[in-house]
Amino acid sequence: MISDRAKLAGILAVGLGLRLLFLRVHQTIEGDGVLYASVAEHLAQSGRLMDVSWEYHTFYPPGYPALVAPVYALVGDSHRAGQIVSLAAGMALIALVWVLGRRLAGGSVGLIAAALTAIYPPLAHQAVSVHTESMYAALLCLSVLVGLELVERPSVGMSALGGALVGALYLFRPEGLLLGAGVVWAVAIWIARGERPARIGARAAGFVLALSLLVVPYVAYLHQMRGAWLLSGKGLSYRIAESPHEADAIAFGQPRPWQGLRTEGAVLAERYLRNFFRQEGVIAEAMSILALGLAAVGLAGAVEWRKRLAAEGVVLGAFVPLLLYPAFEVVPRWTEPYMVVVFVYVARGIVWVAGQARIQGRSEAVAWLFVALLAVRYAPQLAIPLRYTPSFENVEQRAAGLWIRDRFGPGTTVMSRPPEIAYYARARWVKLPYRGISGVIAEARRAGVTFIVIDELHMRRLRPDLLPLLEGPPPPGLTLVHQTDEFPQRRVRVLAVAPS
Template sequence: MDSETWILPRGGRYRLLGWAIVLALAFRLYLLWQYYCISSDGVHYIDAARDFFAGRLAVGLSSVYPPVYPILIASIYPLIGDWELSGQIWSILSGVLLLIPLYVLFRRIYGENVALAACFLAAIAPYLGRYSVHVRTESPFLLLSTIALVLFDQGMARRLWGRFFYGGLVAGLAYLVRPEAIGFLVVVPLTLGVRCWIQKNRGLRWSAGACLFLLLGFFLLTFPYIFYLSVDTGQWGTISRKAGVTLGVSLTESGLIGNEELTDISSLGSLDITQFATHHPFLYMKKVLLDLIPSVGVYLEALHYSYIPFLFVGLFLFIRQRFWQREDLFLFVFLLFYLVGFALVYVNRRYAVQLLPVSLGWTAWGMIWCWAYLKEFLSLRAFRVVSSALAALFLAGTLLKGLKPISSEKAYVREAGWYLKEIKGSGNLNLLVFDDRIAFYANARPILLSELGEQELLGYLEDGEADYLVTEVGSWKERFPAVADDPELYGLVLQREFRGSVRSGLVVFRVNQRGRDGHAG
């Protein structure tokens, strides 16, 4: 059955696209209203934004994160006056505007109906919506990477080298938001190579020229930053400060970090992927093989279970119709490359969200096909009953997750920070914390307990370098059992408790004068 079977109204396509954009905006504004706590990464993006805003360029560039998103936050902070909201505005705007390049991309490949259906699916997709209200880079990255996909797709379809240059520029800008965009340097040539092979080397010279224009556009924007990273880290060709750290997290979570083959774990954060794979090839291969299947599972989780059946139908239709000759082969190569790529570094839902835009075309195609199939083989009455029931189940499964409050379980973190900010007034405040989000909301300087031993903590308490200690009880007792058993002995006075769920909450201790003069004893 053709994806252009009449499902949506024939006329008013831009009006329907407009309604999809309005729906996406309403969905994200509701989530903004139901948003309770910034992410830990969001705090670090804002720290870098503050550095750029204050003119401390070297400090801002020293962040493990690429510079564009913090610069965007800093650019509108004078207008907004709130760091967190400044970041959220860019995320929301990007999440809403994503529908425009998505529509352009899918309209050329699948036709009008699939393109419009995909836009409505994007408007209410749970994780696209949720990441669109965080102070995180996912939403701006998705917008830029989708624009790059549109340009590369047009370049392949119309055989225009200029589109590859502009696509390279946009992909380069996306790289300066998230380094994963460097994957375009593999995905585009790989797709062109497959097509040349299918066509028995016809167009090989043109494809080589297209790749050169892609590289020119990409490195025109990114070379200064890559050169800076290479000089600053002493590792030429470094593309990300965070790659080694992220790989370390992945190895830790997989239980491989204690492997006896890994002799120098302390330097892992400074290694790039190539160096680590060279030094520990068997360990790295084991990690990749262990993560391949979870990479697919996490991707499907990010798409959300209510979308999965339609994705499978769409992929079945894609494969059945000589997929190697189809226009969406490029999107399929993109999907496969990043599924494997995440296994090479780190399998995580935040990363898998990057694959959702390209997946919505197959999902919408599968949904329309199912709709047309039911309409053809059921009586009108049965079709109405079945289609209404399926639509209700789909919307319920989607919206129950999509409209769930964000980080409500961590609302006490924000409450504690605001409480301490009110106490502080206009003075300076130093907080001993495990969670630096508390210090963010308190507008205070964090002293991270996770980086301190017990003697170092006692030094802070005795020297009067900290004003308050704020911690979750479990973390507190696990890391500093002696102090936690008798806090008053060390000059800590319980001032307030903030309750979360049954097993979570914060305790706020004031560091009193006794602690500053030396603990009792």
């Protein structure tokens, strides 16, 4: 008889193998990863929250770069350092899902949930990306485990730990504050049980104090940098100003004259529901209808609600941030960390269905058959490294950045749409403004830009008005110094800016 720990070791080995397979081919850093990596570099070198623009960074919280910084100091490559942190978090996540599933519904549920986490393609990919998702998901599992302790064996110390975890989640992604819903549910349970108000107050104070110790310093930093009291520098006004072509997808939309409460409410509701159902479709496509159906079974058919209402409320509280995202826009990557909790319900549904099959001594085999079916569903995405070609990544942007670095050295100033080019050039990045060609040239001169880099991949989708810079001779004030044509529809031009 193989023990559960031996089975977990096998699941971890499979998860590690898949992640190393993705790591082998994942050689180009992503746009958001550039910001995280460059902040980590500045933290390690000077202790300042600065990014690839060589300015103080307020767009993303500092939690993830703060973990990457010491690893960068050891390995000397911020891209690799971020991958190491994400990979470690991704492996820890598999073990934490096992603990959570076992805590909620027994060893079989824990093992199946861990196996699904190990083979889920988005989580395998995020474990080798310089993104927050792997660490955020691991902290999410920890916060749910602490929430379960708070409803079963509450204490001031455990409440403080819950506050620290929610604060840490906030420092990775601001919506992490909403995961305090689990603690709010725990307080409601304490009140319903008739516990003494003094005890409830002491626990609540411990939670708030620990949370404040992590949240307040960053809020004060944002106030110092932005001149306003904000919970996040990644606000709605920024998105509308920086991406006007996407504003209609945001539930709040572009600023316009007030049209009355009824009209505005109807517009907001229509856009929110449109995004909500888009998000539902994104999750269904990624996980599969089979997985979501089993999760529904696990939620409705396999739960003794009267006995476990307190615990189930904590677990379901982990999904509260999913109600926030449709108010802005639908980004698949935002939803991925919460799928680990869905997998616990999927595993519970699988175990329940296998038990109902009533095949003598074969219920475990039936359960793992469902896991195998889901593995087949995920196989095409898991096989991406086997059919990988350089065109899968934005290698042309890396090549352009390295060309600038090799010929002109670090320290130049690059204006481009994606920050990857400046990252590889070891240059200061100036974001391409939303202006016409003459306005872009004028802004480049004002900002002291050395090179304007135009990449076809982004220009065709986001800035078609600048496509003339990819065709024919450059306009006055710009000189073509380099061009790549390696990939169709993905040309890159490096244009030197003449001083005014």
